[in-house]
Amino acid sequence: MTDVAVVGIGNWGQNLVRTFDAVASVPSCCHTGRAEHAAWLADAYPAVEVTTDYEAVLADDRVDAVAIATPIPTLAELAERALEADKHVYVEKPMAQTRAAADRLVERAETRDRVLFVGYIFVHHPVFARLRELVASDGLRRLRLDWQTEGSFEADIVTDLVCHPVSIAVALAGVPSRVDVISTLAATGGVDVLECRLGYEAVDCEVTVTVNRLSPQSRYALTVVTDAGETYVATDDAVYAYDAEHDGLETIFEPDVEPLALECRAFRDAVDGERAVATDGAFGVGVLEVLERIESDVSAGPGARKVE
Numbered sequence: 001m002t003d004v005a006v007v008g009i010g011n012w013g014q015n016l017v018r019t020f021d022a023v024a025s026v027p028s029c030c031h032t033g034r035a036e037h038a039a040w041l042a043d044a045y046p047a048v049e050v051t052t053d054y055e056a057v058l059a060d061d062r063v064d065a066v067a068i069a070t071p072i073p074t075l076a077e078l079a080e081r082a083l084e085a086d087k088h089v090y091v092e093k094p095m096a097q098t099r100a101a102a103d104r105l106v107e108r109a110e111t112r113d114r115v116l117f118v119g120y121i122f123v124h125h126p127v128f129a130r131l132r133e134l135v136a137s138d139g140l141r142r143l144r145l146d147w148q149t150e151g152s153f154e155a156d157i158v159t160d161l162v163c164h165p166v167s168i169a170v171a172l173a174g175v176p177s178r179v180d181v182i183s184t185l186a187a188t189g190g191v192d193v194l195e196c197r198l199g200y201e202a203v204d205c206e207v208t209v210t211v212n213r214l215s216p217q218s219r220y221a222l223t224v225v226t227d228a229g230e231t232y233v234a235t236d237d238a239v240y241a242y243d244a245e246h247d248g249l250e251t252i253f254e255p256d257v258e259p260l261a262l263e264c265r266a267f268r269d270a271v272d273g274e275r276a277v278a279t280d281g282a283f284g285v286g287v288l289e290v291l292e293r294i295e296s297d298v299s300a301g302p303g304a305r306k307v308e
Contacts, residue, residue, distance in 0.1 A: 001025045002268045004090070005063045007054065007078060008070035009037045012092065016067050017045060019264045030057045054078065058085035065115070065271050068092060072159060076101040079116070083108040088115040088271045090264075093167070094159050094291060095284040102288050106281035117267045117277050118284035120167040122220075124263040126255035128168060131224060131234045139227030140173055143207045146223070148215035157191050157211060158295050165209045166294075167287050168222065169198055171278070175286040177201040181297035187214060196294055 002024040006017050009031045020026050028049040031038055041050055057063060058081065065088035068078050076096035082089045083105065095118045096102040109116035122128055145165035152161060169176070178199035185193035192214050198207040222234040231242035233249060240249035269275045277283075 002064050002271050003027050003062050004065045004067050004268075005029065005057045005060070007031075007057065007066050007068045008033070009041055009050075010034070010069065013037075013069040014040060015260060016069055016090075016264070017041065017048070019258075019260050020067060020268075021045065021048075023261060023264050024268045027062050028057055028060065030054050054081070058082060058087060064088060065090065065267070067267075069119075072156075073097060076105060079105055080108055083112050083114050083116070086112055086114065088117075088267075090117045090119060090267045092119040093284070094118075094163050094288055095281070096288065097159075099285065099288055099292055102281070102285045106285060109281050115267070115270045115277060116281035116284075117270060118279045118281065118287075119263065120164070120171075120279045120284075120287065121259050121263050122164050123167055123171045123279050123283075124266055125236075125259040126257055126262065127234045127236065127239055127253070128171070128222075130239050130253045130255075131222065131232060132172060134230070134232055134239075135172055135224060135226060138230055140203075140205050140224065141227050142223075142225040143169060143172060143205065144223040145169060145207070145209045146221045147209070147211040148217065148219045149211070149213045150215055150218045152213050153188050153190075153192070155213075157194060157213060158291050158298070161213060162194060162196075162209065162211050162294060163287060163291055164220075165211065165222075166198075166290050167279070167283075169207045169209065170283065170286050170290065173198070173200060173203065173205050173207055175289060176207065179290060179293040179297060181294060184298060185214075191298060194294075194298065196297070198290070 004020045004024050005028045007030045032052045066082045067090040069092045079089050079091040147165050176198035180197040182195045184191045193212045195210045224232045233240045239253040241252045243250045270277045
């Protein structure tokens with residue numbers, strides 16, 4: 001049984017506690033935040049130890065791995081300390097705030113021979129897995145990712161929201177050679193709607209990403225056109241295929257398992273040496289590379305720039 005200590009038990013950390021407790025074992029948690037979150041843990045999981053001492057968690061021989069779900073500015077440092085302590089690491093996206101910090105994590109993981117797993121949950125979503133199978137057999141010609149989110153106005157739109165569709169684009173098509181921020185809309189003091197295009201020199205593929213946090217409801221849609229001319233649409237709930245004969249969408253897949261459970265199992269299995277990591281450190285670096293270019297383009301104004 002893999003023992004995973006959860007670091008940070010805010011809203012998302014609580015989901016990690018619940019899921020890792022089901023697919024592995026959670027001996028302890030490290031928490032320095034709100035008292036009500038510690039009270040939740042004591043009530044829901046009384047057998048799980050809670051501490052404010054991160055070093056004590058890293059020194060605990062029972063702990064095989066840590067799952068880090070703390071604020072973005074703290075992720076890289078906590079992950080690096082865990083790797084130095086020879087712990088396997090699950091770290092929430094985007095894993096670091098800079099490419100240099102992310103590269104350092106990858107180097108530490110390789111040196112220590114530890115698993116470095118970045119929590120891009122949509123890449124582990126069963127709907128995405130089915131879509132990837134369809135693309136693998138037909139090839140990818142066009143991909144449109146439409147991310148509509150209700151609220152999240154305090155979050156950084158790029159590192160907290162754009163990262164999700166970009167991670168899917170990187171998983172399907174790789175790291176783009178060009179990033180073109182087409183348009184932005186600022187309504188609440190920061191950028192609230194962002195559209196960008198990702199270009200590839202090695203493959204004939206066009207990817208468009210739109211993120212809108214002014215939507216009255218949260219919904220996500222991926223539209224794929226394959227080299228064979230097939231059109232597929234994926235949402236949280238299903239994958240649809242366009243049926244030309246009936247001029248409509250036909251449901252071809254509906255998931256029956258929670259994405260977070262699949263993601264946590266993937267980390268557990270990687271720690272146990274049973275599978276490769278789809279969202280490893282190198283993948284996280286690739287996503288971060290694109291996010292940094294988008295941030296740069298948003299600051300400089302729309303325009304195509306080559307990813308170095």
